[in-house]
Amino acid sequence: MINLKDVILLEFAYLETFTKRLETSWGSIFYNESQPNYYNANHAHISDAIDNPKLIVDEVKNFYQSRKIIPRFYIYNLDDQQELVEHLKMDQFDLEELISPVQLWDHKLLEKEKRKDISIELVTKENYSDALHIECSITEFGGIAVREKAFEVEFNHPSYIYYLLRYKGVACATACIFINDNQARMESVATLEEYRGRGLIGELIRYIQTEVAKKGLENLWVFPINEKIEKVYQKYGFKTVAKLKVGHAFIGGKSIKEIQGY
Numbered sequence: 001m002i003n004l005k006d007v008i009l010l011e012f013a014y015l016e017t018f019t020k021r022l023e024t025s026w027g028s029i030f031y032n033e034s035q036p037n038y039y040n041a042n043h044a045h046i047s048d049a050i051d052n053p054k055l056i057v058d059e060v061k062n063f064y065q066s067r068k069i070i071p072r073f074y075i076y077n078l079d080d081q082q083e084l085v086e087h088l089k090m091d092q093f094d095l096e097e098l099i100s101p102v103q104l105w106d107h108k109l110l111e112k113e114k115r116k117d118i119s120i121e122l123v124t125k126e127n128y129s130d131a132l133h134i135e136c137s138i139t140e141f142g143g144i145a146v147r148e149k150a151f152e153v154e155f156n157h158p159s160y161i162y163y164l165l166r167y168k169g170v171a172c173a174t175a176c177i178f179i180n181d182n183q184a185r186m187e188s189v190a191t192l193e194e195y196r197g198r199g200l201i202g203e204l205i206r207y208i209q210t211e212v213a214k215k216g217l218e219n220l221w222v223f224p225i226n227e228k229i230e231k232v233y234q235k236y237g238f239k240t241v242a243k244l245k246v247g248h249a250f251i252g253g254k255s256i257k258e259i260q261g262y
Helices: 004-015 053-065 082-090 128-136 143-155 200-215 227-234
Strands: 020-023 028-031 043-046 072-075 094-105 118-122 160-167 170-180 183-191 219-222 238-250
Touching: 004 170, 004 183, 004 238, 028 053, 043 053, 053 082, 072 082, 082 094, 082 238, 094 227, 118 200, 128 143, 128 160, 128 170, 128 183, 143 160, 160 200, 170 200, 183 200, 200 219, 227 238
Parallel strands: 043 072, 183 219
Antiparallel strands: 020 028, 028 043, 072 238, 094 219, 094 238, 118 160, 160 170, 170 183
8 A cells, every 4th residue: 555645745845856845844845946847846735635825825825825836836735625626716727637646666587688889878977968958858857947956956866867778779769767865766658759669768777777776776666747657657557656636726827737748
């Protein structure tokens, strides 16, 4: 049985590598004033039912607006948060419901003959620009405006290990693992559009799974952005252990679904 609080703790550890966290009596406020348009870095998170929702909505709005950041909420346990949802709607917030799958690798390594046209390497200073080019080309990641700064922070952070895949010598796919305690989380899985459909991501995932096993890490998690991507990871030994219904409230800018291209 997966505990929601354990999943949120891993999420918060991940977020704290690229944004600041302000703990409150009702939840957490994450903010990054140098990256106001980086939606993942600028959200208030609420997981438990709260008292005085109007005061909290006003607090979050004032906090972000004083920093020229669009106020946004992630709301867990959405079915228990109807009073908060009603206040957000009255305050002109848009609201969308997101289904967030949580997947866990089954620790089974699939045997497959190594492809001679593929090589995989760690991202270093020498190949940094190749990896950055791939990361910045993915619109779901926010494009160059967001990803250039974010990738630099992650590359220099000790909790991240980045990998670069070359197909026939051309750098065309990246992925990373974020390690917290004895848990690993796979992130930033990306392939240049013109190289998709060649099975490259599967090769990269299998390589990462081998590396996780070598390091003796307890679990490898992945948090796919939607149910379509969830089905892709299922092909590579990731079992869906939870599906979180999360509310996303925002008072300007794009919705998460728009950012992800829906």
